[in-house]
Amino acid sequence: MKYLQNIHTHTYYCDGKDAPEDLVKEAIRLGLNAIGFSAHSASYYSDYPLPPNGTENYIKEVNRLKGVYGDQIDIFLGFEYDMYCGIDTSPFDYVLGAMHYLYMNGTFIPFDRDIANMELQINTHFGGDGMAFAKRYYKELADMPRHIKADAVAHFDTITKLCEKKRFFDYECREYLDAAFEAIHALVEKIPVFEVNTGAMSRGYRTVPYPTAPILREMQRAGAHLILTSDCHDLRTLTYAFPETLELIRSCGFGEIYYLTKSGFKAVPLY
Ligand SMILES: [Zn+2]
Ligand SMILES: [Zn+2]
Numbered sequence: 001m002k003y004l005q006n007i008h009t010h011t012y013y014c015d016g017k018d019a020p021e022d023l024v025k026e027a028i029r030l031g032l033n034a035i036g037f038s039a040h041s042a043s044y045y046s047d048y049p050l051p052p053n054g055t056e057n058y059i060k061e062v063n064r065l066k067g068v069y070g071d072q073i074d075i076f077l078g079f080e081y082d083m084y085c086g087i088d089t090s091p092f093d094y095v096l097g098a099m100h101y102l103y104m105n106g107t108f109i110p111f112d113r114d115i116a117n118m119e120l121q122i123n124t125h126f127g128g129d130g131m132a133f134a135k136r137y138y139k140e141l142a143d144m145p146r147h148i149k150a151d152a153v154a155h156f157d158t159i160t161k162l163c164e165k166k167r168f169f170d171y172e173c174r175e176y177l178d179a180a181f182e183a184i185h186a187l188v189e190k191i192p193v194f195e196v197n198t199g200a201m202s203r204g205y206r207t208v209p210y211p212t213a214p215i216l217r218e219m220q221r222a223g224a225h226l227i228l229t230s231d232c233h234d235l236r237t238l239t240y241a242f243p244e245t246l247e248l249i250r251s252c253g254f255g256e257i258y259y260l261t262k263s264g265f266k267a268v269p270l271y
Pocket of ligand 1 (some may be wrong): 155245
């Protein structure tokens, strides 16, 4: 099956490498029907390197590209919205709801920067108990619809990003899966679209995409809709590992994948 688009991409307006225009050109070269930009939400607790007026300039530039390339490819102005950031989402065509921080005792705690940071946070806030950390993450994530109106849930199990190299918790055991499954069922009614993300593979953190297969199978049972992205930070990875990931999605029981159109998400058969 032909893969159609990627709506999780970062540019030099946040922590990506490329100009939005170069990503559009690459998407056209690859024959995609659409590209969506999803800059990180800048907020008072985020230290992503957004330049001054970064969000404003980002919006302007993506809207300019729509005018220049709109007859060749659909371009969507999106946002990877951190769950607690409280920013107005009205300028955006779509919002990916993401969680990169826990909120505990009045403090925002980043947990996915690198292995040393994750270990430090688990030791500091959970007495070294990685499973307690995982349960806390899913409990907060399940609450996302109370904080934002997201169109899709980004990297649902992002806490496994660094866990192939060092296991802070067993992400295949019953206790972990129960916590994750509970979050799927809490979210799916309000936000039915979940992302399958190859970004951690392209950056060398993982050998397989997330969500992991047991979580994908539960998403299928729960009636979730999937989109495929590469969480692209470098245009060379715009469709990273898409063919094998579509195979994985199929093997987890899905018969279709969703893609974004000007009238919302639409299904396309995987066969
Ligand atoms: Zn993210
Ligand atoms: Zn991202």
